[in-house]
Amino acid sequence: MHFKQFYLGCLAHASYLVGDDGVCAIVDPQRDVDQYIEEAAARGLRITHVIETHLHADFVSGHVELARRTGASIHIGCRAEVDYPHESMSDGDELVLGRVKLRFLETPGHTPESMCVLVFDDLDDAQPSRVLTGDTLFIGDVGRPDLVGSKGHTSEQMAGMMYDSLREKILPLPDETEVFPAHGAGSACGKNISSALSCTIGRQRQSNYALQPMEKDEFVRLLTSGLAPAPAYFSHSAEMNRHGARPLDDLPAPPALTPDAAERAAEGGALVLDVRDSKSYGAGHVPGSVNIGLRGNFAPWVGNLVPVDARLVLVGDTDSPVSEAVMRLARIGYEDVLGQLDGGVDAWRASGREVRTLHQMSVGDLSARVRTGLAVLDVRRIGEHEAGHVPGATNIPVEGLSRRVAELDPDRELAVICQTGYRSSAAASLLERAGFTSLHNVVGGTKAWIDGGHAVESGEPVA
Numbered sequence: 001m002h003f004k005q006f007y008l009g010c011l012a013h014a015s016y017l018v019g020d021d022g023v024c025a026i027v028d029p030q031r032d033v034d035q036y037i038e039e040a041a042a043r044g045l046r047i048t049h050v051i052e053t054h055l056h057a058d059f060v061s062g063h064v065e066l067a068r069r070t071g072a073s074i075h076i077g078c079r080a081e082v083d084y085p086h087e088s089m090s091d092g093d094e095l096v097l098g099r100v101k102l103r104f105l106e107t108p109g110h111t112p113e114s115m116c117v118l119v120f121d122d123l124d125d126a127q128p129s130r131v132l133t134g135d136t137l138f139i140g141d142v143g144r145p146d147l148v149g150s151k152g153h154t155s156e157q158m159a160g161m162m163y164d165s166l167r168e169k170i171l172p173l174p175d176e177t178e179v180f181p182a183h184g185a186g187s188a189c190g191k192n193i194s195s196a197l198s199c200t201i202g203r204q205r206q207s208n209y210a211l212q213p214m215e216k217d218e219f220v221r222l223l224t225s226g227l228a229p230a231p232a233y234f235s236h237s238a239e240m241n242r243h244g245a246r247p248l249d250d251l252p253a254p255p256a257l258t259p260d261a262a263e264r265a266a267e268g269g270a271l272v273l274d275v276r277d278s279k280s281y282g283a284g285h286v287p288g289s290v291n292i293g294l295r296g297n298f299a300p301w302v303g304n305l306v307p308v309d310a311r312l313v314l315v316g317d318t319d320s321p322v323s324e325a326v327m328r329l330a331r332i333g334y335e336d337v338l339g340q341l342d343g344g345v346d347a348w349r350a351s352g353r354e355v356r357t358l359h360q361m362s363v364g365d366l367s368a369r370v371r372t373g374l375a376v377l378d379v380r381r382i383g384e385h386e387a388g389h390v391p392g393a394t395n396i397p398v399e400g401l402s403r404r405v406a407e408l409d410p411d412r413e414l415a416v417i418c419q420t421g422y423r424s425s426a427a428a429s430l431l432e433r434a435g436f437t438s439l440h441n442v443v444g445g446t447k448a449w450i451d452g453g454h455a456v457e458s459g460e461p462v463a
Helices: 034-042 063-070 155-170 201-207 216-224 233-243 259-267 278-283 298-305 322-330 344-350 363-370 382-387 398-407 422-433 445-451
Strands: 002-008 013-020 023-027 046-051 073-077 087-089 094-097 100-106 115-120 130-134 178-181 271-274 312-315 337-341 359-361 375-378 414-417 439-442
Touching: 002 034, 013 034, 013 094, 013 100, 013 178, 023 034, 023 094, 034 046, 034 063, 046 063, 046 094, 063 073, 073 100, 100 155, 155 216, 233 298, 259 271, 259 312, 259 337, 259 344, 278 359, 278 422, 298 322, 298 398, 298 422, 312 322, 322 337, 337 344, 359 363, 363 414, 363 439, 363 445, 398 422, 414 422, 414 445, 422 439, 439 445
Parallel strands: 023 046, 046 073, 073 087, 130 178, 271 312, 312 337, 359 439, 375 414, 414 439
Antiparallel strands: 002 013, 013 023, 094 100, 100 115, 115 130
16 A cells, blocks of 8 residues: 655645555645656556545645646545536545545535545455545644635534534544544644644544534534634635646746836736845845745745735745745745846845835844833734733734734834744834834744743733
């Protein structure tokens, strides 16, 4: 039997290869599919099936392109309403790959069409060795129930379906069955997903809050409370997956733009997205550009902070190449890239145009300035802020900053802080676009503040 987990850390996304006797299936592929084709070929396997556990919202799937390039058939739950050729799978349906058997379980809750896939190592096995749980069951968590409100289901209805799915389909599995979900820590598809990439049903039965004994009403309340707003791009990506994304080769490479051309694009409504790190951005940037560094969860933060219909001009450097940014943007369905600033900020400066800076403030300087009344804006999520923050800091999570910017005084000097300095740089760039002129980005963020032994306040946010 062949089995492999592929993990894409920047999207906290797991996909899978499973097969035997020269054939295999790929489950929940990411949009760029070359790695699956290469891995199958290296193992002497032919990709004959592509399985989607549900209509993904947090990334654009490569299911249609992979099927086109390999001749594989696409399998998705019978409740999915999709526009591409596929085979609808119902509860108990099976696929055979050599001696390996895959059995589908309908597990609505995250979405109506969500399915899990049982993996039997041998056709004669009575019990599955693994279960691919998609976004139904994560390690330490379950899929959020609030992503399909526009499709006629309330969060409470979906949570009720999840309760039934877990108790009727998942909990009856043997303790030793290994659990392989579609996401790990950092994904917005759950509340608090573990960093572990697999576990067993037995250990999840003991430790996962959602699998503990409780009545359905209590479960529904638990699952629907404390949910952070879903990123705005989720519905956009889900619809792309419903129709099938165009091949990546069809996306044009972004042309190089002179400073004149980039300025005209910005004046015409394009957003200048600077993908360099916060230090480089702080040293000099195009006025009005938004800084989301090309590391970590770049694409999800773009999806949180940049409108899905934005036309983009990219600014990068050798450490943050635009070509990588284009790929990561395409993975979440952002395809309208007008071009890249040729020569970067150096070319912009050489053209005689204004270059703005963002002061990078150390936690030592922040400590001294706080004592003299410097205002501090903490842009972490509410729970992070409540766990410990700079005394007196106002809390507005960066995801909601554009909606709440009127709560802040644009004429007041402001230090912006997050956990490490990444989100705060993005927030400061948004504030600059909104007219704020005296801003500081706190280097190292709250982690550096705490590590430096500075006073910490906890509890309810100030704002």
